[in-house]
Amino acid sequence: MKLGIITPVVLKRPHAHAPWEDDAGIDEIAMVAEAADELGYHHVTCSEHVAVPFSAGDMRGAAYWDPLSTFGYLAARTQQIRLVTHVLVLGYHHPLEIAKRYGTLDRVCNGRVV
Template sequence: MRLGLSTPVVIQQPGIASPWERDAGPAELAAIAAAADDLGFEYLTCSEHVGIPAQAADTRGSVYWDPLATLSFLAAHTRRIRLATSVLVLGYHHPVALAKSYGTLDRLSGGRTILGVGVGSLREEFDLLGAEWAGRGAEADAALRRLRAAWGQAVVDGLAIEPHATSTDLTVWVGGRTLRSLRRAVALGNGWMPFGLSPDTIAGYLARHPAPPGFDVVLSTGRACDPLGDPAGTRSQLERLRDAGATLVTCVVRADNPDHYREQLSALHEIGHPL
């Protein structure tokens, strides 16, 4: 089982983000990304929301850094670690435009881009962007097929696309919280990135629809890990996710300040490495 990070600062959900993140900026973010890179973590994530309904901000939070700008910044401060959207809402974008913009990120980062994608769950955000809410699942499936066909191609529908991704081999993790999202992931992606589900529910879904060989199940710790303060509890969190079927775990890490965060990363790597 391999470990990635839910990048701090760039998404701040109430009850999950640490207080120091409110005042942190590019310098702290770059230092944490470099530390994760040096330690051998697999990936950093960044979510996508243009806007959150004000009445939902107390539960969803209102801080969501733009993923393309953020991951491009992180690419410049790292060497090896991969860069994952978690997740892009397919209905907000033209698939060829995604192939161009994130293909450029892939080129800049030396082939480190992972596209986590989803159908979307905020009707207000769809309305804000003029995106179609009804039928968004079928539209997302069609967009994902077209995105995969365009990825890494120099010519798409008779149009030259330069720069483009470093290869035509796109890694796609499909987000969601239903059995249908797992089916979509198996049919159209390389991995499943569920959210808001218990490990037991995830294990049940995977029993009903087993993942093929080489397919990743990307689970999240949900609540923040405290590797230094509670190493046994952190190990138990990771083991429970492993037993539910995780091949990758996106870790949320509790810390008192940026220096403490980096210390927590080192301890987390030591705990997770043998699992």
Template sequence: MRIGLSAPVVTAVPGIASAWEAGAGPDELGRIASCADELGFDHITCSEHVAVPIDAAATRGGTYWDPLATLSFLAACSRRIRLVTSVLVLPYHRPMEIAKRYGTLDRLSGGRVVLGVGVGSLREEFDLLGAPWDDRGAVADARMRELRSVWGRSEVSGMVVSPSATRDHVPLWVGGRTPRSLRRAVELGDGWMPFGLSAERIRAMLGRVELPAGFDVVLGTGRPLDPLSDPRTAERTLERLREAGATAVTCTVEATSAANYCEQLEALRAITERNDHS
């Protein structure tokens, strides 16, 4: 089971973000990304919201750094860790635009881009951007197929696309919490990134489908882990997610500063390495 990281600082979800993150910026973020990279973490994620309704911000948070800009910065701070959108809302974007913009990032980063994609859930944000709400599921399916057809190609419909991605296939991890999101992931993607579901519910949903070879199930830890002060709980959380079917876990970590965050990552890595060898 691979271990990744939900980037701190770039979102501010109440109850998840630590107090120190409010005053942090690129220096702290880059330090943490470099530390995670050196420790061998699998991936680091960044979410997407252009704007959040004021009422929704009370629970979702209102701070969301742009994923393309953020992951480009993190690419320059690292060498190996994979760069994951978690998630791009497909009805907000044209597939050719994604292929060019994130394909350029893929080339800049040496082929480290993973596109987490989803259908979206905030109608007000759809309205703000003029995106289709009522048929967003069908739109997302069509755009996943189109993205597959144009990703990494240097010529599309008689047009030159340069630069393009380093590969002609990009991993697509589908976000969502419904059986339809899982079906979409199995049929059109390379992995599933559920959220807001219990481990038991995830295990039950996975038991109803046949997963393709190499398919990723990417689960989140939910509440922040505190591997320095409470390693047993961190270890049990990871084991519970492994038993639910996780092939990769995106961790959120509790900390008091960027330096303490890196200490937490070292403790978390020690736990995972110990379990890998047990």
């Protein structure tokens, strides 16, 4: 069985996230990813949502970090854990640009982008 984690801070569900996440940043995300990496977790996730309607944000949260930037940092701080984007809105991007960006990141982190 492969277990992964939804990366904290990058997705803060109302009434379902820990208080420390309110003021956390990339260093705290990296600490969680490093711990998950050391514990043998399969992957960490990050979702792309460019704009979230207020009604949806009230239910599922409205803070979404850019996956590519976040994963670039996490790739440098981890060794084996895979980096999974479980939402990528292709309509916002040119397909060749996405292929190049994620392909480059995958190459830089030795094939850990899923």
